[in-house]
Amino acid sequence: xxxxxxxxxLPDFEYHKPANLEEVLDLLKQYGxxxxxxxxxxxxxxxxxxxxxxxxxxIDVKEVAEFKQVSEVPGGGISIGAAVTLSELLEGGxxxxxxxxxxxxxxxxxxxxxxxxxxxxxxxxxxxxxxxxPPALIALDAVVNIAGPEGRRSVPVGGFIRGPVDIxxxxxxxxxxxxxxHAKKAESAFEKFTGGSEFSLASVAVVLSSGGRNREAxxxxxxxxxxxxxxxxxxxxxxxxxxxxxxxxxAEIASEKVECVDDVLASAxxxxxxxxxxxxxxxxxxxxx
Amino acid sequence: MREIAVTVNGKVRRRTIKDNELLxxxxxxxxxxxxxxxxxxRGECGLCTVMLDGHLVKSxxxxxxxxxRRDVKTVEGISEDGELAPxxxxxxxxxxxxxxxxxxxxxxxxxxxxxxNPHPTDADLIEATSGLVCRCGxxxxxxxxxxxxxEASRPHREVKESIARA
Numbered sequence: 001x002x003x004x005x006x007x008x009x010l011p012d013f014e015y016h017k018p019a020n021l022e023e024v025l026d027l028l029k030q031y032g033x034x035x036x037x038x039x040x041x042x043x044x045x046x047x048x049x050x051x052x053x054x055x056x057x058x059i060d061v062k063e064v065a066e067f068k069q070v071s072e073v074p075g076g077g078i079s080i081g082a083a084v085t086l087s088e089l090l091e092g093g094x095x096x097x098x099x100x101x102x103x104x105x106x107x108x109x110x111x112x113x114x115x116x117x118x119x120x121x122x123x124x125x126x127x128x129x130x131x132x133x134p135p136a137l138i139a140l141d142a143v144v145n146i147a148g149p150e151g152r153r154s155v156p157v158g159g160f161i162r163g164p165v166d167i168x169x170x171x172x173x174x175x176x177x178x179x180x181x182h183a184k185k186a187e188s189a190f191e192k193f194t195g196g197s198e199f200s201l202a203s204v205a206v207v208l209s210s211g212g213r214n215r216e217a218x219x220x221x222x223x224x225x226x227x228x229x230x231x232x233x234x235x236x237x238x239x240x241x242x243x244x245x246x247x248x249x250x251a252e253i254a255s256e257k258v259e260c261v262d263d264v265l266a267s268a269x270x271x272x273x274x275x276x277x278x279x280x281x282x283x284x285x286x287x288x289x
Numbered sequence: 290m291r292e293i294a295v296t297v298n299g300k301v302r303r304r305t306i307k308d309n310e311l312l313x314x315x316x317x318x319x320x321x322x323x324x325x326x327x328x329x330x331r332g333e334c335g336l337c338t339v340m341l342d343g344h345l346v347k348s349x350x351x352x353x354x355x356x357x358r359r360d361v362k363t364v365e366g367i368s369e370d371g372e373l374a375p376x377x378x379x380x381x382x383x384x385x386x387x388x389x390x391x392x393x394x395x396x397x398x399x400x401x402x403x404x405x406n407p408h409p410t411d412a413d414l415i416e417a418t419s420g421l422v423c424r425c426g427x428x429x430x431x432x433x434x435x436x437x438x439x440e441a442s443r444p445h446r447e448v449k450e451s452i453a454r455a
Contacts, residue, residue: 008330015308015354045311045350046331058308060355087344111420113345114332198333 010045011054017063021147024061024174029149031057032171038062039083039122042114067176070094076182079145082175086115086123099180101188101205105136108192121175127161127227130199130265134161135222136190138230139205142180148173164226183209187289191282192223193274199223201266202274204254204282208238215239219250219279224260224271233257234279242287251279293357297322298366306353313337315353316363324364324393335421338394339363345401347420364393367400375441376400379434387425394421399435408439 018024028035036055038044039062047053061067067083070092078094086106089095095103109115109123109132123133124144137157144160146153149172157178160168169175192203200223207218217235222228234257237250260271294303297320304319313330316322316339326336330349337348340362367374376399379385386392395418402409402417409417414435423431440446 008327010309010311010352012307013309015352040350041352041355042332042350045352048309049330058352060352062355110332111335112417113335113338113347113420114350116344116346117350 007049010048011051013048013055013058015058015060017060020064021066021174021176024059024064025147025149025172027057027059028172028174031059035059035171037125037174039119040085040117041122042110042118043122043126043128061174073179073181077180078182079177079179080120081177082121083119084121086118086120087112089120090115098182098186099140099188101139101190101207102133102136102180104190105132105192105203105205108132110198121178124157124160124178125167125169125175127163127165127167129164129226130201130203130223132190132192132200132203132222135203135205135220135228137178137180138228139188139207139218139220140180140183141207141218142178144175145177145179146173147176152176154179158228158230161227183207185210187286189282189286191278191285193278195266197265199265202260202271202278204275204278206238206282206286208242208286215241219254221254221258221275224258224275226261229258231258238283242283244287247280247283247287250283251276254279291354293354295353295356295358296360298362308352308354310353311349312339312341312351312353312356312361313348315356316348316361322363322365326390326394328390332420333422334391335398335418336391336394338397338421340397340401345398362397364397364400367397374400375438376403376434379437380431383430383434383437385427385430385434387423387427391421391423391425395423395431399431403435403438403442407442409435 016027035057036044038058038060062083067081069081070084071079073079090107123131142157143154155168162168186207186209188207190205192200195201202224203222205220209216217239219234220228220230233253234250237253238246255272255276258275260268262268290305292305294301302320313327316325328334328336332347332350338345339348342360377396398418
């Protein structure tokens with residue numbers, strides 16, 4: 001057997017496959033800190049191989065019926081259950097028209113085989129700085145629905161991600177769904193730069209909506225800092241329309257104002273440059289639509 | 290420890306496994322399905338690719354217990370009536386294997402692609418196989434093999450051939 005060397009084996013754990021939310025909450029109550037929730041397992045299995053986490057209990061939530069659904073929310077918008085995979089979202093067509101920014105972000109995550117297993121909620125809950133779904137979800141003003149022993153609560157995605165690998169979720173709680181409000185007549189787009197690596201070095205999500213006379217812009221950058229960064233200054237620059245002039249201005253502002261970090265993947269100065277490039281790219285694409 | 294029953298290439302296989310066992314290890318070590326290769330162990334190379342309930346997945350990122358009472362297909366399961374599948378023949382004809390280590394995964398992935406989309410464009414092929422690597426660099430030969438199977442299944446091809454024969 002090839003068991004034994006690091007990175008190829010998993011720590012010992014007991015596997016649980018609850019059938020409904022009640023069972024999930026019971027297991028979390030019973031095992032708390034000793035348990036880890038698993039959706040597609042992409043992040044968890046990798047983390048366990050590296051012994052970054054060694055849970056005694058793994059709770060697989062893929063068979064929870066309530067988590068498998070993409071449903072319309074009364075009053076507009078959609079709710080995406082915790083077990084819905086990226087492939088299901090991309091193939092289902094629910095995103096393509098009204099939530100293009102999320103469709104574009106998810107379409108370029110890893111590869112089709114990973115997307116077949118990875119879930120949106122799992123992707124979000126990893127809260128790794130270079131993951132692509134959070135900026136898109138924040139730009140769409142999405143909220144995270146959480147269930148726990150004290151009942152249900154909702155938190156905006158922006159507040160849910162507190163830091164790198166740090167989310168607003170206690171060990172006895174679970175994210176049941178991500179809910180995206182319907183943005184009226186919204187145009188949106190996503191752009192990322194990976195430099196040929198598997199990680200985003202900088203990404204941007206833009207949503208432009210016009211409810212009546214009020215145009216609203218939301219611009220969120222990912223992978224440049226420990227959490228996604230919303231730029232109100234860039235939003236102001238494009239609020240009145242995307243023109244060659246406003247694109248140039250927005251790109252300058254993004255590069256100047258959005259705070260970037262130096263890390264092993266890229267220097268802050270390089271990321272500043274990338275902000276200019278991807279801001280220009282995404283806005284030009286929206287302009288020509 | 291628990292017993293699982295997995296249908297592998299049409300045959301139900303029962304084994305007692307540990308909860309923390311990967312599907313990759315279950316297939317390679319417990320069932321000795323050695324076409325499923327263990328290489329990167331982290332979902333990057335794609336050489337452990339198998340079909341789980343009709344979809345391609347990387348078996349180093351799947352727990353064996355998750356495959357309980359489900360259907361797994363490996364490259365051994367794609368030939369029909371003892372004959373190589375068209376894409377397998379095309380791989381041979383085009384020399385789409387150098388060292389051969391990655392070949393089972395590529396054959397399985399391109400076979401699945403051609404079943405879902407009989408006439409893939411280059412972009413379709415690149416996207417569908419973006420999770421696989423071939424360190425010998427036989428990408429062009431693989432592309433030719435896929436193109437041949439795609440061409441051969443176009444209706445006009447048969448008509449042309451029968452005209453040519455007449």
